[in-house]
Amino acid sequence: MEKLTFEDGSVYEGETAPLAFKPDTFVKPFLARHAGGVPHGKGKLTEKFNEDFFYVYEGDFADGKPNGKGVKTWSSGLVQEGDWVNGSLHGKGKEIVNGIIVTEGDWINGKMDGKGKKKYAGGDAYEGSFVEGMYHGKGKMTYVDGRVEEGVWVRGKFVGE
Numbered sequence: 001m002e003k004l005t006f007e008d009g010s011v012y013e014g015e016t017a018p019l020a021f022k023p024d025t026f027v028k029p030f031l032a033r034h035a036g037g038v039p040h041g042k043g044k045l046t047e048k049f050n051e052d053f054f055y056v057y058e059g060d061f062a063d064g065k066p067n068g069k070g071v072k073t074w075s076s077g078l079v080q081e082g083d084w085v086n087g088s089l090h091g092k093g094k095e096i097v098n099g100i101i102v103t104e105g106d107w108i109n110g111k112m113d114g115k116g117k118k119k120y121a122g123g124d125a126y127e128g129s130f131v132e133g134m135y136h137g138k139g140k141m142t143y144v145d146g147r148v149e150e151g152v153w154v155r156g157k158f159v160g161e
Helices: 030-035
Strands: 002-005 011-016 036-047 054-062 065-074 076-086 090-096 099-108 111-119 123-133 134-142 150-152 157-160
Touching: 134 157
Parallel strands: none
Antiparallel strands: 002 011, 011 036, 036 054, 054 065, 065 076, 076 090, 090 099, 099 111, 111 123, 123 134, 134 150, 150 157
């Protein structure tokens, strides 16, 4: 176990491995200069963007990025939980706001893609197919006023049965 503290105040606590890759824009440039290596294995990262905007990721890491099972909690109250690949939700995952699951299903590169569900604060709810985060394919939108649109969706728009 190691504790890495970065120039911007971000902190990582957990397992590390020697740096074996060229850092990209996701990995902090100064991470490469840290003698202890990079987050790799189980750990917890507090990533600060400024005093009011940050997240805490706790789970599996590989080569400095979230990879495997984990939970990312944002200062805004958003919680992202599920399978991670190269720092993005990828596989099964969900987003939770104020204790309510608002998005749940299949993810590819941080966007809903495949089967899933989405609930809105006003009470509307969609269940069906997603492509790149948009309703696409067969799906059903149930509105709080009782209306239902069920059938085919194309790039987020209902086109009919």
